[in-house]
Amino acid sequence: MECEDAIGRNSRTLRFAVSDGATEAFDSRRWAKYLTSAWASAPQIDWSPEVLVQTVKRIGERFARRIAVKTLPWYAAEKAASGSFAAFVGIEVNRDGAWKALALGDCCLFHERGAELLAAFPLANPECFSSRPVLIPSLPRAIDEAVGSLKTCSGQLENGDHIWLMSDAISAWYLANRDGKAGTNSAANRLASAILAGGAEMAALVQNERGAGRLRNDDIALLYIEAIPSPHGAE
Numbered sequence: 607m608e609c610e611d612a613i614g615r616n617s618r619t620l621r622f623a624v625s626d627g628a629t630e631a632f633d634s635r636r637w638a639k640y641l642t643s644a645w646a647s648a649p650q651i652d653w654s655p656e657v658l659v660q661t662v663k664r665i666g667e668r669f670a671r672r673i674a675v676k677t678l679p680w681y682a683a684e685k686a687a688s689g690s691f692a693a694f695v696g697i698e699v700n701r702d703g704a705w706k707a708l709a710l711g712d713c714c715l716f717h718e719r720g721a722e723l724l725a726a727f728p729l730a731n732p733e734c735f736s737s738r739p740v741l742i743p744s745l746p747r748a749i750d751e752a753v754g755s756l757k758t759c760s761g762q763l764e765n766g767d768h769i770w771l772m773s774d775a776i777s778a779w780y781l782a783n784r785d786g787k788a789g790t791n792s793a794a795n796r797l798a799s800a801i802l803a804g805g806a807e808m809a810a811l812v813q814n815e816r817g818a819g820r821l822r823n824d825d826i827a828l829l830y831i832e833a834i835p836s837p838h839g840a841e
Contacts, residue, residue: 610635611773611827614642614696621646623696624713624827626773628741632682633673637690637744640665645696655753658708663746670744689745695728695771703763703833710756712739714777716770717761718794723784724767727759732782735774768794769831775824779815801830 610627612635623645627634644665666689673686693711707715709728712735717725729735740755763769772780783793800808815821 609825609827610638610692611825612638612642612692613771613827613829614639614644614646615829616646619646620699620701621648621696622699622769622771622829622831623694624771624773624829625695625742626693626711626713626825626827628691628693629825631690631692632685632688634690634692636672637669638692638694640669640744641692641694641742642696645694655756658710658756659749659753662742662744662749666744666746666749689743689748691741691743693739693774694742697769697771697831699763699769699831704760705763705769706758706760708756708758710752711741712736712774712777714770714772714774714780715759716772716777716780716794717763718768718770719764719766725759725761726781728757729777730781732778735778739774763833765833767833768798769829769833770794770797771829771831773825773827775822776826776828779821783820797828798830 610629612625612627614623623642625638625641627638631637644661669690678686693713695707695709695713695715697705697707697715699705707727709715712729714729715725715727716723740752743749743752770780780793785792796811800811812821812826816823
């Protein structure tokens with residue numbers, strides 16, 4: 607199965623994003639990469655609805671130009687004419703720990719402090735995930751309608767806090783499995799342990815949860831961010 611998810615990160619400006627390309631759309635992995643790259647490389651994040659429309663139209667035109675130079679079979683050309691689609695969540699963190707995020711679709715952000723879940727954005731319940739989320743379209747003429755579903759969120763990091771950015775399948779699993787014994791966050795602990803142990807452990811966790819029917823058989827992308835003190839006194 608080809609992965610249509612993409613991750614964008616810029617450790618210098620503290621901007622991070624996850625995007626999940628629609629499986630049935632044309633070249634959706636590339637569209638997801640365009641979105642995460644635009645977020646991570648922007649000189650300043652101000653993706654208000656108006657700016658989001660302008661940004662998506664600009665990169666959508668670039669995406670279309672790339673497709674236009676290709677010679678496609680008729681069935682692929684028909685698919686390309688309908689454009690591509692992707693869910694998206696992006697976060698920008700200030701040096702003082704303040705963060706702001708936006709999302710369109712069902713990629714999610716989770717802000718943890720110890721075992722406490724401070725923010726689940728834009729979805730907070732595993733039953734909220736559907737098969738037809740609103741997505742960011744690559745066709746410039748389609749973004750005006752989609753932007754009405756844009757959601758924003760903000761918060762404040764303290765030392766030791768964690769931020770997760772996840773695509774939809776792993777987000778739904780996290781929400782359904784996060785309550786552990788004695789107040790622990792079972793899902794987050796399992797993910798963190800698997801990540802630290804390396805790719806084989808993460809693959810084993812995913813395979814086991816899929817086999818048990820607890821994790822949907824879909825692409826998975828996640829970013830893990832931990833707030834730590836900097837040498838200069840800022841996070």
